[in-house]
Amino acid sequence: MKYLTVLIITLFFFGCAGLTQITQEEGYFEFVEEHTLNQGDAYDASLEWMAKNYGASKEVIQLQNKETGKIIGKGIGEYWYDALQSLKVNYNYSLTITVRDNKAKFEFQTLSGENAVQKGDLYKVEQHYLDIKNSILLYYSNFGDDDF
Numbered sequence: 159m160k161y162l163t164v165l166i167i168t169l170f171f172f173g174c175a176g177l178t179q180i181t182q183e184e185g186y187f188e189f190v191e192e193h194t195l196n197q198g199d200a201y202d203a204s205l206e207w208m209a210k211n212y213g214a215s216k217e218v219i220q221l222q223n224k225e226t227g228k229i230i231g232k233g234i235g236e237y238w239y240d241a242l243q244s245l246k247v248n249y250n251y252s253l254t255i256t257v258r259d260n261k262a263k264f265e266f267q268t269l270s271g272e273n274a275v276q277k278g279d280l281y282k283v284e285q286h287y288l289d290i291k292n293s294i295l296l297y298y299s300n301f302g303d304d305d306f
Contacts (some may be wrong), residue, residue, distance in 0.1 A: 184269030187229045193298045197227050200257035203301040227257040237282040
C-alpha cells in the first residue's frame with residue numbers, strides 16, 4: 159500500500175509538470191529576416207498585410223510610426239492542447255514589426271489566454287509565429303506587383 163501511494167503521488171507530480179505556465183521571457187520570440195524592399199515599402203507592405211489578414215485591423219494595430227518603421231499589433235492564436243482535439247487553447251499575443259531597408263524584425267510576445275499556454279506547447283505557438291512571419295515575407299516579395 160505504501161508503494162502504491164508513492165507511485166500515485168509520483169505520477170501526479172510528473173503529470174502536472176507539463177502544465178507549468180510559461181514566463182514572459184519564455185513566451186517571447188524574435189526573428190530577423192532580410193528582404194528586398196526599402197523601409198517605406200516594407201512598412202506599407204506590413205500595414206497592408208495586417209489589413210488583409212486581421213479581421214479588424216484598426217482594432218488590431220496599436221501603434222504605427224512610419225519614420226521609425228515600427229508597427230505594433232495584437233492578435234489571437236489558437237491550438238489544440240491534445241491529439242484528441244478535446245481542448246482548444248486560445249492565447250493573445252502582440253506582434254511588433256520593425257522594418258529597415260532590406261531587413262525586418264518580427265517580435266512576438268505571448269500574452270495571457272483563455273487557457274494559459276503551457277511550456278510543453280510552446281513549439282505550437284512558435285510554429286504559429288513562424289507561419290505569420292513567413293506569410294509577411296511572402297507578401298513583401300510580391301509587393302508592388304500590381305500589373306493591370
